[in-house]
Amino acid sequence: MRCILLIFASMLLSVTIFGQEKAKAVAKIQPTYQDEIRKLSKKKRVKKAFQLIEAQRAKTLADHILLTEIEAPPFKEEKRAAQFVKMIKEIGVDSIWIDEVGNVLALRKGKKRGRVVALDAHLDTVFPEGTDVKVKMRGDTLYAPGAADDTRGLAMVLRVLQVMNEAKIETESDVLFVGSVGEEGLGDLRGVKHIFSEKGTKIDSWIAIDGGAIGRVNNQGLGSHRYRVTFKGPGGHSWGAFGLANPHHALGSAMHYFAQAADAFTAYGPKTSYNVGVISGGTSINSVPFSSTMEIDMRSVSPARLDSMDVILKNAVDQALITQNEMRRLGAPLTVDFVKIGDRPSGELSEDLPIIQRAMACTALMGKRPQLTRGSTNSNIPISMGIPAVTIGRGGVGRNAHSLHEWWLDVEGYKSTQMALILLLAEAKISK
Template sequence: MKHITLSILIISGLFTNAVLAQESAEINKKYTKEVERLAKNKQVKEAFGHIKAQMDQTTEDLISLTEVLAPPFMEDERGKVFAKMLEGAGVDSIWTDKVGNVIGLRKGTSGESGYVGVDAHLDVVFPEGTDVTVKKVGDTLKAPGIGDDTRGLAMLISMLKAMNKADIKTEKDLLIVGTVGEEGLGDLRGMKYMFNESGLDIDSWIAIDGGGLGRISNAGLGSKRYKLMVKGQGGHSWGAFGLANPHHALGKAIDIFSEAAWEYTSGNIPKTSFNVGRIGGGTSVNSIPFESWMEVDMRAIDPKNLDEIEIIFKESVEKAISEYNASGVRGEVTYELIKIGDRPSGELPASLPLIQRTMAATKLFGETPQLGRGSTNINIPVSKGIPSVCIGRGGQGGGAHSLHEWYLNDEENDESIQLALLITLSQAGLAK
């Protein structure tokens, strides 16, 4: 009864990160023994050895991929480089789908339906023209995107090479994927296509992203993002004074929304946030603008709260524009709401075999598994109830999403790849 109650609470979105982390300590002995047996397998140990032996090449792969800039919606060139690496590492087939995901198929032996997917994302947050030349300072590599998530792509190639060198066969088919659209306004478009439109029968997913070895995400932090466009006639600041001003109307919308949203998020509800992240418009200091815009991000643990703060936002905008137009200005402003992001929330219970195996494998490598949530590629499968985890890329690094991003080659690097391989093999099954 206890486990049933826990599962219901998790699915209902009532568990905090802290409680999830506590639950991570409860690993069923069945999965601990399963993972321990797998790690002692002769072929698996051989694959681990190959991962360690090829670390220099993995570093070179990381540098090569990093130096091909992949801004949001412009991942094609990096995708081509990754595809060549997949082909060189050895897959049964490879293709790029209509949105740009690069997919390598490694066939299993059982003939069972349902793929096990393993991915890292191709895109970085940096715009076209960013200098992504990798600089070496001792053992440290410095370049925008060197960690998030280019390191994950290099890990996939190392895993694949090690499996082939050790002649490892899995029972289930594997999809090894470089996905598009994970960052920012990419809005998880790669994963949305994989799970909503591709027609692929995927029954579990392992994403590589984020930080250290102990990190395991089994929950997705949902978000909704909007661009509000306010338009007016525009004119001279003196000569047309009194004409409806889109900037003034936008300011009123921010004020009304912020007050209502702050009251809502300050209540006794699971954490919910809101943020006006970007504002723009206008032509000069002495011109009444003809257009004003802002971009708004709203996030929530519980899908219910995300829906409710979205309603608050929409109602606030409508109220602000109506009140502004009725304030005595000449003419009026109009507005348009454009949805620019929609990431679903969701949580999976720690009792699922994939999550149990991930925790058991993490503990085997001497790390304390900690469950939590994030806004990552697994938001999509998690929201559909498909077993999924997001694991860290390991190693030491910092400065993610900055021009000063860095990654250190240390002893944890080979372990992070070995861990990813062990989790993948435990889920896909080692063929006898």
Template sequence: MRYQTRCFMAPVILALALQTSKAQTSPESSKYESEMAKLAAQPVIKKALRVILELEPATLKDHILLTEIPAPPFKEKQRGEKFYQLLKAIGFDSVWTDRTGNVLALRKGKNGKRTVVLEGHLDTVFPEGTDVTVKHAGDTLKAPGIGDDTRGLAVVLAIAKAMREANIKTEANLLFIGSVGEEGLGDLRGVKGLFGDGAPKIDSYIAIDGGGIGGIVYGGVGSMRYRVTIKGPGGHSYGAFGLANPHHALARAIGNFIREADPYTRTGTKTTYNVGVIGGGTSVNAIPYESWMEVDMRSESPEKLAGIGELFKEAIQKGLDEENSLLRSGPKLTADIRLVGERPVAVQEQNIPLVRRAMASAGFLGARPVLSFSSTNANIPISKKVPAVTIGKGGVGGNTHSLDEWWINEKGYLGIQNALLILVAEAGLAK
């Protein structure tokens, strides 16, 4: 009950404060703030917000259960099967796994003219064999993937349960989704599949991934990821000395790239680059037969992203040519430049209803809304002109993508309540 008082009194006080300061807010903002206050005052919504609090033990149980099921890149099936079972137990019109591996549950709307998605991603960045046992240290939960994005999956389940218990009906259809392939070289394959041929039409998209409820991702940072492999015959470091060396060529290529990329990224729209993984070679006394690297480049500007991509390709060719010019015997080195990941730059207006509703909900619950660009599942729908946001999962966490990842259920219920309010506002509360 203590949490209920804190949860409901603070928003009411804030709503009153917002009404007294309308002169300092735009008419557009006031419109959505008023809409959110009216929605939260509806009896079925009040009940759902209470149910979310009552479900806290069950939500935490789901959170820990899913965290302890490994979901390495491209191997999310086991976690997906459990998520499917948990959705099935809630009671939906239909639950299924699509051909990409996404798990979907449909809750039909009153008119069903639109479809709104609420989604968390199943995969983590951690390789097969990683210990994902949840360890408790006081109120802190520690495990790889405990926050990103297993908590998002627990939020999706909690909202589905709360809507069932409160008997909330919406005008639009709702799709509750656990998606695959959000992380790393997964390249957003799950959400790309959701917008592929034969997929259900989606009109609005809400992804749960991130931190506090104030953070709202409304635009997508684009990225290109390359794997470059330089190959040669290889040989003994002494006996075959004079052969062109793939490692030397790769080192030259990296040096060339950094020299050009550094000044290029110091001005204009933020653009980044990172050589993340390097490999190859068999022994200290062997000229390697191949050398490879994986490189990530990102930008909020399509032009800047394309530009740094060209610099990268030119640097590879230059490094290859420089090393080949030094060979004393044997064939020249060759380079294979392969695009292994591409996320589109995605831009939409700040004033669209979904973004404004996300801002109004965060403000209603006592947070300061902050809009930003990032690289999330929302990149794909936004790039296809479908309104989308990525919102925080709530609670407090840190050390994301590390073995020491942690999460604390500090007012974590606010993340669930926030997502519920945005979802129902976007889908329309049916009478």
């Protein structure tokens, strides 16, 4: 009876890739779970399914390329969703439907109805309509926006379903295969939020496949709040209407006040970040603008600190509005719209929870070291609700996610599919 103690040297670094943060220090896999996963991997049908995953590598790659080349911009995932439905139907599943917000949900019934285990990858990419999503192969490397994040995940979901069918694996729990919408950016997890709302389906266990190598065991949700702040005024000629309150000047002041206070607040305590990522507005150099907008992203491991950041931002905006209106020599005063455009909850599941232990044991089975991570993924929602959930990596090697130079290389990519399968089976239980 031996515990594996894993110590990672990456504590000095805090690099964020694929919405994940590297990496937590010590993870302990309990022997019970190691035994459970080892036994499961020795079952005849599981072995068969593992072989099929390896044998069908070319098919997985073909599915991956086909789906990557169907663009799926934020809020416009329909075309890719339709293709995903078609592919699932061809493989075979008990029922499949698209819900009110566009998620693809495919149910494979278990022998004992009642519990539902979900395997998810997200349909959407960050890239706008019209982006060239044609896959370019350079050697074995697959170049295309969205190839790694998260289209590889979708191809893995398809393969897991197919080999379960072909190896005739029956589970006790129902298994729900999910292609979710709105994971990225201003999508604000709308797909998964819907699934876990009262309008959604009951889910007892949630496994998301998203960016990152095999080894990622994401048990912590990084929370974020996002705002769009717009100062508005009458606008006019820069000389003729000089003296009007100027929305850009107010925005500049707001940013200054915010950065000053936020810098002081975030210098100490649990990690909290802030970023004005977009500013826009104005028509010409010689016009007082009628509107000025900024978009702000704030993240924290602590929900309370995010709430404090809200207050800091609101105070900065109010102060800037007052200051700019006091400078006004003519015309109507400025107004401001303060709109929350993103809210991702944070949270953390204990590493002792069965799903987390199983994910770590499955990683070890694949010969890799599990790393507990914090990230901003679909699992944020179930994690924040205390529902067992984990995000695992899509495997292989990938870089430059969210850029036009994104690539993915199939280095033992089949292993992450095998891992997704065995974790799913551990959660859903193979029926005798």
